[in-house]
Amino acid sequence: MKLSEFFVTGEPLIYAGMVAIVLVTCAIVFLLTYFKRWGWLWREWLTTVDHKKIGIMYILSALAMLFRGGVDALMMRVQLAFPDLNFLNSQHYNEIFTTHGTVMIIFMAMPFLIGLMNIVVPLQIGARDFAFPYVNALSFWSFFFGALLFNISFVIGGSPDAGWTSYTPLAGAALSPGPGQNFYLLGLQLSGIGTLATGINLMVTILKMRAPGMKLFQMPIFTWSTLVTCFIIIFAFPILTVALALMTIDRIFGAQFFTLTGEGMPMLWANLFWMWGHPEVYIVILPAFGIFSEIIATFANKRLFGYKAMVWSMILIAGLSFLVWVHHFFTMGAGAFVNSVFSVSTMLIAVPTGVKIFNWLGTLYKSKIQFTTPMLWSLAFIPSFVIGGVTGVMLGMAAADYQFHNSYFLIAHFHYVLIAGTVFACFAGLEYWYPKMFGHKLNQKLGKLSFWLFVIGFHITFFPQYFLGLDGMPRRLFDTAPEWFTLNFISTIGAFGMGAGFALFVLNIYYSYKTSPREKTGDSWDGRTLEWATPTPIPHYNFATQPTVKELDAFHDMKKRGETTYDESKLKPIHMPNYSGQPFIMMGLLFFSSFALVFEWIILSAVFLVAVLVMMGIHSFDYDDGYHVEVEDIKRTERQLRGLNDEHTGS
């Protein structure tokens, strides 16, 4: 293979991207060397198994991916602003809408939410870490290297260009030769390992490691949403794993599962993809519901209205999410009966979702609302999401879907649910739990400004797209026609508004780091759940003594009774896991193995795979049982953090 085939050549924008990558890498290497931080990076971050640090790494990566996907989006919007603009050619446009979709769903939305779950869930249930901290680190690095593999495709080898759904036969070897599509398959496969492992890990954590006394129906609602999400992950992700493996075997080893020749069934890919894909959209929306519920209850200063109904509607949504996948391809032509069945099941999902909407309104009803930034995101979510939901029901009617299918109406619909649901929740959740993670709040003024820019920009971007769809503009079109000019132009203006909102959000992180007052207590917002009972910064073992939970909103209940979670008389040595470099190395090796497979260098790939197996073998015989934090150390840390006097420390 020639070097000019290995690197992507001939595109000024991509050359600029390469230069940017080289410069940023040099800058990072220089800064780490200059400040002598390599050891710190390795000891504190790359080898960590602490759920709080892993969560922060997830969120940082997700923000980077949001930037990447956002730049893709802005480039698309620029191209579509004027007819015949030729900012991007058709091939480049295809690559960009493919990477935009894949990055936003797989490498932005999920990791962002999993990052928040990482940090918050163990704290909410009064646990000291995940059930399997080592596996948690493994999950993160598998996601990180999966994302890396997918993202380098735009400078090395060429990006995938068959859409984030990668429908066969287009995505098969015959019509999409070259490494591009392999990047998609292996990037997703690699990060999928981590997602599945996190699903199992969090499920065990929630089921087995709750604080004494906490019954299932006393768990905070975000933990509930995480548990339900874990079920969906565990049942849905294997389908994706198998589908990706089948297509990989098709493309690299010449099988005929999804091909046009050799009795392959191209539509079976769409079928399998959406069997995972539909539950997937609930994987990213249910935690968002959980986040909004927490925030709305906190800032309405009320117990969440209809807690049990909320939980049951999430469980119902999770169950129904496995029974609606065909609505993504009604136009395949499966006949009236099949389409009707899935049309009905699709519309059924609106029922539990509606229940949740009314419960949020019920929580807000007659309450004294504090308009903080996280609350603003949550309040903006409700009407915006309803617009997305209602148009979703329109799409769910099979007969009408023949009109809407593959048009901008669909684009507008799923951006209304995914941005107003998931992205708003990511911002809201990050701002809400930010003081818990970093010891200071994000600046409210800048936060509100970025909120308004983003939300107004969002509606200006996507509301016109409903009408573009009704005017017949198909999706994935790289060049618009003059009759769609006005609405497209408005939409592009909105997109830059969202971009400005995001930029301001990132700026706010820096600004707040410099200027925000540091938190003195752990309870930044007068919270209701146990994560606010820990001091800030949270000691690495989270809870010195495990609290006993008596009712929902455990911390609110404790505050009313004047109790804290800390009971010095009950201190015992705490068993904690040791940090380990293995997850990073193991997944790094798997990354190289996948990279070699992308270029179909089978032997090299096998060599790295054997190295991964050796690492697994080493870990199997690794009898590291962790260490104990001594009572004296705990006492010292807690007294210092809680500002207690230390007359009896005896040290």
Added chain:
Amino acid sequence: MASSTKRIPTQHIIGYVLSIVLTLVAAWVALKSNLPTLWIIVGILLLAVIQAGIQLIMFMHMVEFESNNGHIPWNMMFHGFVAAAIVVAGSLFTMVYGF
């Protein structure tokens, strides 16, 4: 930790080797054996059932002396069967029925 006295995870190693062997056998049956198609399908299904059994017994603590003769996760198994049934029956329903 109850298991910290037992240093070599014999059961896991046996289970791991057995699952690899079974996978290789299934691949051989499908690709290299010259059996009739029906027998190939029956053979693979049979191997899959044995594979699932190994997973449950060797890895999933179904029969474990230390924890009151094991814990059988009926709930999860039921949901697993339902999910598998949806995938298989659902695919047949949408891909074959109605055309």
